[in-house]
Amino acid sequence: xxxxxxxxxxxxxxxxxxxxxxxxxxxxxxxxxxxxxxxxxxxxxxxxxxxxxxxxxxxxxxxxxxxxxxxxxxxxxxxxxxxxxxxxxxxxxxxxxxxxxxxxxxxxxxxxxxxxxxxxxxxxxxxxxxxxxxxxxxxxxxxxxxxxxxxxxxxxxxxxxxxxxxxxxxxxxxxxxxxxxxxxxxxxxxxxxxxxxxxxxxxxxxxxxxxxxxxxxxxxxxxxxxxxxxxxxxxxxxxxxxxxxxxxxxxxxxxxxxxxxxxxxxxxxxxxxxxxxxxxxxxxxxxxxxxxxxxxxxxxxxxxxxxxxxxxxxxxxxxxxxxxxxxxxxxxxxxxxxxxxxxxxxxxxxxxxxxxxxxxxxxxxxxxxxxxxxxxxxxxxxxxxxxxxxxxxxxxxxxxxxxxxxxxxxxxxxx
Amino acid sequence: xxxxxxxxxxxxxxxxxxxxxxxxxxxxxxxxxxxxxxxxxxxxxxxxxxxxxxxxxxxxxxxxxxxxxxxxxxxxxxxxxxxxxxxxxxxxxxxxxxxxxxxxxxxxxxxxxxxxxxxxxxxxxxxxxxxxxxxxxxxxxxxxxxxxxxxxxxxxxxxxxxxxxxxxxxxxxxxxxxxxxxxxxxxxxxxxxxxxxxxxxxxxxxxxxxxxxxxxxxxxxxxxxxxxxxxxxxxxxxxxxxxxxxxxxxxxxxxxxxxxxxxxxxxxxxxxxxxxxxxxxxxxxxxxxxxxxxxxxxxxxxxxxxxxxxxxxxxxxxxxxxxxxxxxxxxxxxxxxxxxxxxxxxxxxxxxxxxxxxxxxxxxxxxxxxxxxxxxxxxxxxxxxxxxxxxxxxxxxxxxxxxxxxxxxxxxxxx
Numbered sequence: 164x165x166x167x168x169x170x171x172x173x174x175x176x177x178x179x180x181x182x183x184x185x186x187x188x189x190x191x192x193x194x195x196x197x198x199x200x201x202x203x204x205x206x207x208x209x210x211x212x213x214x215x216x217x218x219x220x221x222x223x224x225x226x227x228x229x230x231x232x233x234x235x236x237x238x239x240x241x242x243x244x245x246x247x248x249x250x251x252x253x254x255x256x257x258x259x260x261x262x263x264x265x266x267x268x269x270x271x272x273x274x275x276x277x278x279x280x281x282x283x284x285x286x287x288x289x290x291x292x293x294x295x296x297x298x299x300x301x302x303x304x305x306x307x308x309x310x311x312x313x314x315x316x317x318x319x320x321x322x323x324x325x326x327x328x329x330x331x332x333x334x335x336x337x338x339x340x341x342x343x344x345x346x347x348x349x350x351x352x353x354x355x356x357x358x359x360x361x362x363x364x365x366x367x368x369x370x371x372x373x374x375x376x377x378x379x380x381x382x383x384x385x386x387x388x389x390x391x392x393x394x395x396x397x398x399x400x401x402x403x404x405x406x407x408x409x410x411x412x413x414x415x416x417x418x419x420x421x422x423x424x425x426x427x428x429x430x431x432x433x434x435x436x437x438x439x440x441x442x443x444x445x446x447x448x449x450x451x452x453x454x455x456x457x458x459x460x461x462x463x464x465x466x467x468x469x470x471x472x473x474x475x476x477x478x479x480x481x482x483x484x485x486x487x488x489x490x491x492x493x494x495x496x497x498x499x500x501x502x503x504x505x506x507x508x509x510x511x512x513x514x515x516x517x518x519x520x521x522x523x524x525x526x527x528x529x530x531x532x533x534x535x536x537x538x539x540x541x542x543x544x545x546x547x548x549x550x551x552x553x554x555x556x557x558x559x560x561x562x563x564x565x566x567x568x569x570x571x572x573x574x575x576x577x578x
Numbered sequence: 579x580x581x582x583x584x585x586x587x588x589x590x591x592x593x594x595x596x597x598x599x600x601x602x603x604x605x606x607x608x609x610x611x612x613x614x615x616x617x618x619x620x621x622x623x624x625x626x627x628x629x630x631x632x633x634x635x636x637x638x639x640x641x642x643x644x645x646x647x648x649x650x651x652x653x654x655x656x657x658x659x660x661x662x663x664x665x666x667x668x669x670x671x672x673x674x675x676x677x678x679x680x681x682x683x684x685x686x687x688x689x690x691x692x693x694x695x696x697x698x699x700x701x702x703x704x705x706x707x708x709x710x711x712x713x714x715x716x717x718x719x720x721x722x723x724x725x726x727x728x729x730x731x732x733x734x735x736x737x738x739x740x741x742x743x744x745x746x747x748x749x750x751x752x753x754x755x756x757x758x759x760x761x762x763x764x765x766x767x768x769x770x771x772x773x774x775x776x777x778x779x780x781x782x783x784x785x786x787x788x789x790x791x792x793x794x795x796x797x798x799x800x801x802x803x804x805x806x807x808x809x810x811x812x813x814x815x816x817x818x819x820x821x822x823x824x825x826x827x828x829x830x831x832x833x834x835x836x837x838x839x840x841x842x843x844x845x846x847x848x849x850x851x852x853x854x855x856x857x858x859x860x861x862x863x864x865x866x867x868x869x870x871x872x873x874x875x876x877x878x879x880x881x882x883x884x885x886x887x888x889x890x891x892x893x894x895x896x897x898x899x900x901x902x903x904x905x906x907x908x909x910x911x912x913x914x915x916x917x918x919x920x921x922x923x924x925x926x927x928x929x930x931x932x933x934x935x936x937x938x939x940x941x942x943x944x945x946x947x948x949x950x951x952x953x954x955x956x957x958x959x960x961x962x963x964x965x966x967x968x969x970x971x972x973x974x975x976x977x978x979x980x981x982x983x984x985x986x987x988x989x990x991x992x993x
Contacts, residue, residue: 178633212653218593219657220664227663230671231656234649238627241646242634248642249635256645260675261720282720305676305697 164329165197165287169297169319172206173336174393175239178246184334184393185246188292192252197287199326201297201319202243204235225270229299229309233259236296236315244294253291257283259299259307264318266300266308273300273308274376275317278325295322313374320377324384331386333373334393339400340365340372343417347552348559354415355398358405361415364507364541369420378402405509413510413517414562419555420503421548423453424476425533428483430464430493437490441467444482450475454503454536454545464493468534470545473499501533502551505543506558517562518542524561530554580612580702580743584712584734587621588751589808590654593661599749599808600661603707607667612702614741616712616734617658619650640685644714644724648674651711651730659709668706672698674714674722679733681715681723688715688723689791690732693740710737728789735792739799746801748788749808754815755780755787758832762967763974769830770813773820776830779922779956784835793817820924828925828932829977834970835918836963838868839891840948843898845879845908852905856882859897865890869918869951869960879908883949885960888914916948917966920958921973932977933957939976945969 168188175181184202191198204212212232216223240256247254259266262283266273286293297315300308310317316333323331340362343351357365359382366375372390381388381402391399431437438457445452455469471479476499483495511517521542525532530553534545546554583603590596599617606613619627627647631638655671662669674681677698681688701708712730715723725732731748738746755777758766772780774797781790787805796803796817806814846852853872860867870884886894891914898910926932936957940947945968949960961969 178630181634215593215653215657216660219596220660222664223660224663227656227659227669227671230673231653231660234652237649237652238630238646241642242630244642245631245635245638245646248639249637254642256642258645258722307673 164195165199165326166191167199167201167319167323167326167328167331168334169201169315169332170203170243170334170393171315171336172203172208174334175202175243176206178242180393181239181242182246182249184243185250185252187334187393188247189250189252192292198292199283199287199322199328200243200292200294201315201322202236202239202294203297203315204232205239208235208238226306229270230307233296233299233307233309236298240294240296244292247292247294253289254294255286255291256294256296257286258296259318260301260305262295262322264300264321266302266310268302268304268306268308270306270308272311273302275300275310275321275380278321280322280325283322283326310376311374313371313377316374316377317380320380320384320386320388323386324380328386330389331381332389332391334391335372336393337372338392338395338397339390340370340402340416342415342563343555343559344370344419347419347555348417350563350565351559352563354400356401356403357415358509359402360405360540361507361509362402364505364538365416365418368418368503368505368507368541368543369422370416370418373402413514414506414508415510416507417555417558417562418505418507419551421551422473423470423501423503423545424473425468425470425498425501425545426476426479426483427466427468427496428487428492429466429496431467432491433463433465438467440490441483441486444486445471445479448475448478448482450479454534454543456534456536470501470503470534498533500548501545502548502554503543503545504551504554504558505541506562507541508562509540511540511542520561521558524557525554528553528557579610580614580741581606582614582616582734582738582741582743582746583749584616584730584747585618585658585749585808586730586751587618587623589749590617590658591621593657595808596654596657597661597664599658600665600667602749602808603662604665604667607707613707614698614702614737614743615658615707615709616730616737617651617654617709618712618730619647620654623650623653641721644685645722648711648714648722648724651713655709655711659707662707662709668704669709670701670706671709671711672701673711674733675716675720677710677737679715679736681717681725683717683719683721683723685721685723687726688717690715690725690736690795693736695737695740698737698741725791726789728786728792731789731792732795735795735799735801735803738801739795743801745804746796747804747806749806750787751807751809752787753807753810753812754805755785755817755831757830757978758970758974759785759834762834762970763832765978765980766974767978769815771816771818772830773924774817775820775955776922776924777817779920779953780831780833783833783918783920783922783956783958784837785831785833788817828929829921829923830925831922832970832973832977833920833922834966836966837888838885838916838918838960839888840883840885840913840916840960841891841894841898842881842883842911843902843907844881844911846882847906848878848880853882855905856898856901859901860886860894863890863893863897865894869949869958871949871951885916885918885949913948915963916960917963917969918958918960919966919969919973920956921977922956923977924955926955926957935976936973939972940969943968943972
């Protein structure tokens with residue numbers, strides 16, 4: 164059985180932890196598995212390298228920044244292979260271009276276009292553990308690319324898909340995926356299982372356990388992902404395909420995102436094409452717009468409200484003011500301190516009244532809802548940021564049953 | 579005109595110095611030259627990475643160590659390209675495998691077997707400065723290799739040869755090649771010119787300005803090398819082919835090496851094949867033997883004396899003791915604190931009596947000569963280490979004329 168194991172920055176933070184990781188890989192191998200390991204940069208290393216780039220150039224060139232930060236994973240991959248050797252286990256490190264993991268040329272946020280695992284298979288066939296530097300690839304021209312923050316998750320899942328691995332284990336500094344943030348909700352509990360779709364919603368809603376693209380990959384290629392702690396042997400959370408039994412749970416988790424700011428263009432003349440004129444300049448400035456709400460009024464005008472990352476608020480506001488004048492809107496209103504709170508669960512599709520109950524719970528706490536957005540498996544609301552913790556706790560109390568997880572199966576066994 | 583400029587670790591020790599280096603490259607470019615830059619790791623970085631490897635594994639695997647330490651030059655190459663961009667100069671960084679610089683698979687001490695400069699030429703044709711990570715290459719299997727300490731010099735000269743560059747400039751923290759070590763001999767002066775052969779002898783004799791292999795490369799491909807300071811605009815030392823005018827100077831420099839220890843196998847039976855039996859085990863233990871002296875006596879035995887690096891003394895002695903018993907030698911004698919002092923100069927070939935004068939100078943100072951070794955352009959003696967400075971100063975006084983250099987020509991102009 165072939166297993167892909169990915170270790171994040173805190174799991175390989177120093178030489179001692181890298182040796183601990185080597186021990187875990189050794190046990191997996193001793194249990195009779197072939198192992199491909201994917202590693203991130205040692206905790207703090209990527210930021211150190213980015214700071215060097217910032218100190219060297221006012222606007223660092225993206226190709227060169229990629230060549231720079233890719234050294235972080237290269238160091239960890241080599242050290243992990245060295246630690247395995249020292250434990251008596253044959254191992255070979257592989258960089259993105261050695262694997263090879265081919266990407267497009269969008270430096271800093273490249274997408275994987277092709278994975279060739281021939282050399283990894285040769286290493287495995289030779290009895291070695293293959294240790295791959297995560298987060299990096301190579302484009303058609305042979306330039307080094309990186310996949311963006313959390314990209315090592317995507318490297319791991321892509322390799323697991325290409326190798327047809329039994330499981331892709333994501334080792335992290337938490338026990339798995341939780342029903343909510345344990346720092347805010349003490350009763351939050353680890354989920355035994357979660358569907359790809361739920362994980363996608365949770366990942367994009369600010370639960371920073373897995374990079375979104377890695378979940379998309381896992382879903383597309385049906386790679387079972389096991390998120391678990393590198394500091395314990397306990398079962399973590401399996402991210403898997405939906406199965407009928409899962410429908411019983413209506414809400415899987417409560418997520419929040421405090422990095423939101425709200426902007427409203429007031430009294431936009433209600434004519435076709437005006438939304439495009441509002442969002443064009445925002446998009447060209449590379450500002451990511453999240454929720455968008457538009458309500459046409461009877462008087463032929465509409466208020467257009469949306470959220471942006473808090474750091475882009477001032478820039479977005481400046482762009483909007485120019486646009487508002489051009490299109491004859493009344494003006495701009497905005498609020499910097501809002502938060503998005505969401506409940507996520509595949510069960511929502513078949514359980515009526517979840518939305519109504521959510522609004523009631525918030526209302527009971529005196530929390531005003533500013534915006535609402537829904538998908539098939541999630542409901543998000545935007546509220547005053549100061550109510551974030553209160554809202555998350557109240558929703559967790561209301562929707563997540565307090566029953567603990569059943570006894571976990573034996574480690575390594577797939578539920 | 580195409581110029582290769584190599585910057586060593588102290589020249590790129592931090593972001594500030596890298597920006598200074600970018601300024602110098604910019605001036606070279608402004609003067610109408612195409613520039614290929616070769617950079618070393620930031621000062622201290624290679625040792626930091628090697629320490630990480632040592633902390634991770636008792637006997638670090640050489641392939642993985644190479645993948646690890648090669649990141650040092652990768653970081654500098656990317657930062658240098660970033661600094662050039664910031665100064666408004668198009669630049670592209672290249673790693674060993676991107677250039678590509680193909681080597682054999684002798685990790686940690688690989689030799690360059692082929693240099694393909696097509697991609698560098700394309701970058702130059704596109705108006706960019708090509709910044710190459712020194713010290714590294716790639717083997718036939720695609721594994722990263724390194725060229726050994728000082729290997730960036732060799733990278734630079736090899737690229738200069740392949741590109742048919744007008745000059746290979748080696749930027750360092752000294753002003754050039756000196757007649758002796760200025761820390762010992764205050765009157766030591768910078769040489770204006772030195773031949774490849776003299777430089778080879780000086781490099782191998784412990785003057786650590788250039789890696790020996792880089793000089794071999796320069797000699798073979800007739801690459802003019804200009805060793806100069808990265809902290810000033812002054813002319814440094816040109817390492818060039820011999821020309822008749824240079825014969826006038828008999829001795830170019832006085833070198834020393836304190837990293838020597840002496841071992842003698844006493845009363846070796848004087849039979850064919852015994853020298854091989856003595857040195858076989860030493861060679862298999864990867865101990866580099868430097869000077870070897872053998873004097874057959876009338877009684878059918880001989881004393882075999884040689885020097886090894888001081889750090890290998892105990893190991894070599896242990897091996898010799900076993901050998902001595904096997905071959906019926908009387909025993910082993912050794913001395914840990916010896917030094918080798920040498921005078922070097924192409925003029926020696928045509929100036930008689932240099933050796934006699936050297937021995938006389940040392941004798942006048944009361945220094946006993948333990949071993950003598952000569953080549954066409956150098957004479958080396960092994961003496962008690964405590965006399966090193968005294969011997970070097972006395973020989974410099976005796977052989978190097980006190981006349982200062984003539985006024986230096988304009989910077990960048992080849993003499």
